[in-house]
Amino acid sequence: MTRRYYITTPIYYVNDKPHLGHVYTTVACDALARFKRLDGFDVKFLTGTDEHGIKVKQAAEKAGMDPQAFTDQVSQTFRDLIKTMNYSNDDFIRTTEDRHEKACQILWKKLVAAGDIYLGKYSGWYAIRDEAYYGEEELTTTPDGKKIAPSGAECAWVEEESYFFRLSAWQDRLLAFYEKNPDSIMPETRRNEVISFVKSGLRDLSVSRTNFDWGVPVPDAPGHVMYVWIDALTNYITAIGYGDGEDSAEFKKFWPADLHMVGKDILRFHTVYWPAFLMAAGLEPPKRVFAHGWWTIEGQKMSKSLGNVISPDGLVARYGVDASRYFMLREVPFGNDGDFSHAQAILRINNDLANGLGNLAQRTLSMIAKNCGEAVPAFGTLTPEDKQLLEMAQVKMLAAVRTELDRQRFHKALEEIWNVVNAANGYIDAQAPWGLKKTDPARMETVLYVLAETIRCLALIVQPFVPDSAAKMLDQLSIPAHNRDFSSLDAAHALQSGTKLPPPQGVFPRIVEDEQKAANG
Ligand code: MSP
Secondary structure (H helix, E strand, C coil): CCCEEEEEEEEEECCCCCCHHHHHHHHHHHHHHHHHHHCCCEEEEEEEEECCCHHHHHHHHHCCCCHHHHHHHHHHHHHCHHHHCCCCCCEEEECCCHHHHHHHHHHHHHHHHCCCEEEEEEEEEEECCCCEEECHHHCEECCCCCEECCCCCEEEEEEEEEEEECHHHHHHHHHHHHHHCHHHEECHHHHHHHHHHHHCCCCCEECEECCCCCCCECCCCCCCEECHHHHHHCHHHHCCCHHHCCCCHHHHHHCCCCEEEEEHHHHHHHHHHHHHHHHHCCCCCCCCEEEECCEEECCEECCCCCCCCCCHHHHHHHHCHHHHHHHHHHHCCECECEEECHHHHHHHHHHHHHHHHHHHHHHHHHHHHHHCCCECCCCCCCCHHHHHHHHHHHHHHHHHHHHHHCCCCHHHHHHHHHHHHHHHHHHHHHHCHHHHHHHCHHHHHHHHHHHHHHHHHHHHHCCCCCHHHHHHHHHHCCCCHHHCCHHHCCHHHCCCCCCECCCCCCCCCCCCCCHHHHHCC
8 A cells, every 4th residue: 555645834824925934844845745755655745825814804905905806816926836946736725715614614513512612702812913812921011011922923902702612621632642642743842842831731712703704604603703723724634625524535545644844933833722623523633743943034034124035036036946945955954943144055055066966967977978978888897985885875875865854854864965975076086087088998987887876866866855957867867757766766777888868968057146255254
């Protein structure tokens, strides 16, 4: 039976245009989804937009538009990123779709039937920016009397009739779940934060609103719409057919999700509220929620008022899609906060991609084109150095990368791959095939063969991260489409001597802009 893998991004609020922080999460998920597909899994990779709530409603009002027309427009700018960033998502969900309303209402009714929802009155502090409720004790007061949440968002006092979810009753069961499933919240520091939050006691959660109507109607409760987070979280089951019932084939196949990838700011919603809703409805919680860190830009918070927001289009126009994807995943240990600097991006891209992998491929393939009749060279007896490099590329690399990616350590996975790039560049310098042309042409061919085969393995394994560039490298090695998944990443599928090769072309351009500035810091 094929193994399945269900991976999701957060769904993005449509109150604003997409930026670096949004593409970061989706690029990480995309790399993982592609890796798993190539590794033989049946993958479902979901992303989409979160379109209800006061925040979106207010953004529509500000734009002078009807909320549906407004969300249609902004949702499209997120959908356009599929092309810009080369995402391989299998579905794109919008919370204003009928399938979603249906799923939310089914889940709601389950919670009511389980006795976990009751009608009460809410009075407390609400931050529209976070679409979250806060306790008085969590807030600070500014000199002019404003109440500020720990996230920096301003809160307003709300009093209204509301349905509540009996979250307080789930404390012990949540703690037992975390205990039994240590890898269900990662990284570990985040898991500890969640555990101490839950241990400090949970209050029942207000899950409906009556002071606006831009949301999913609560069944049998005119005037109430669902709290935007119960609506938003449900997207993960809507997209696999929950609206058609728990017995629907896709739901059975893909639930529970293998991984919800989220930013650290939305961890609590995914690791406290969501598993509680699911367990109350008799469903399993997701297998893992991984919280990544936040990007600052050149040392500062990314913000419109500072004018330093990095748009995906701007990023790709400057560096290209593959180099942008690579930089985001290589630069910062996944899970930590990171700083985006153009100088660092240029250094990293030029060093690793242009000089590292790009140069290795370019040097090797042009020597082959010139000296080996534009075909994969023949090879003779292999030396220990040859065997060592081949073993790294054909055997050890995939296992090491798999281990790192299974714990979302993208930077480590890339480090493992670049260990092989560096080893191959060391090998080429040590073997100096250009000097062998006259003295020992047969050995030159063997060296070039070992290098070309190493490049084949590298091109296969970088596909999830830099898909277009990897495809170009594989084209240059005449690797047919059916030999591009990881079942071909072994000695049994090694290059065949004599296979004709097309003329080599550079794959990773150097970024020359600002290079001097970068070198000067
Ligand atoms: N709509 C909710 C998520 C609902 S999921 C059921 C939401 N949307 S958001 O558009 O505000 O944020 C989406 C994601 O972008 C979050 O995971 C957030 O952490 C991430 N980022 C926003 N700014 C970011 C950075 N500066 N850096 C990294 N990620 C950031 O929250």
